[in-house]
Amino acid sequence: MKGYILMSPLTNKFTDFNSRLEYAHRMALISEDIYQSALSSCHGNYVDLNSANSVCLNSLQSYEESDISKISNIWVNTKVVQQALNVRQGMVGKWKLLNTTLHYHQGKNDTFYYSYDIFSSFSHHKKLSSKNCRALIVSGDHDLTFPYVGVEQWITALNLQVEVPWKPFYIDGQVGG
Secondary structure, eight states: OEEEEEEEEOOBBBHHHHHHHHHHHHTSOOOOHEEEEEHHHHHOOOOOTTTTTTHHHHHHHHHTTTTTTHHHHHTTTSSSHHTTTTTTTTTOOOSSSSOOTOOOOOTTTSSEEEEEOOOOOOOHHHHHTTTOOOEEOOOOOOOOOOOOHHHHHHHHHTTTTSSOOOOOOEEEEEEHH
């Protein structure tokens, strides 16, 4: 095998799911207060929660209840936004944030579409990189499911020499990601 390509990969469940809070903060989807409260009370672990840590649980509940879904539902269902996105009127009903067929949450059972039998594929990436197997890893900059924050973390953990630094790509002179 000479190389492989990954698009917004789920590589390590803990790292990828845990990075959602930091990503939401970087994208200004949650307030500084919510982020700082979770940061100080959860000690960097937003996945495997200690039920006795009520301050952490409350912080993460505030994160879950933040305006992310409320604002996006209002925004994306406005006529002007749908026109800007070239949504043909009458073709799409009301847009909803959650697709219930896709379960990307820690601890969820397998679904028809996804199996959760591998916790981490990091060791495979480490092994492939040690054999000089080339990798192109593309991560969506607006992907809250598997945020680029987690991708950056596991790539850094590979301790590789960077040939081409992290950079945006362009389409027709505009940032595409």
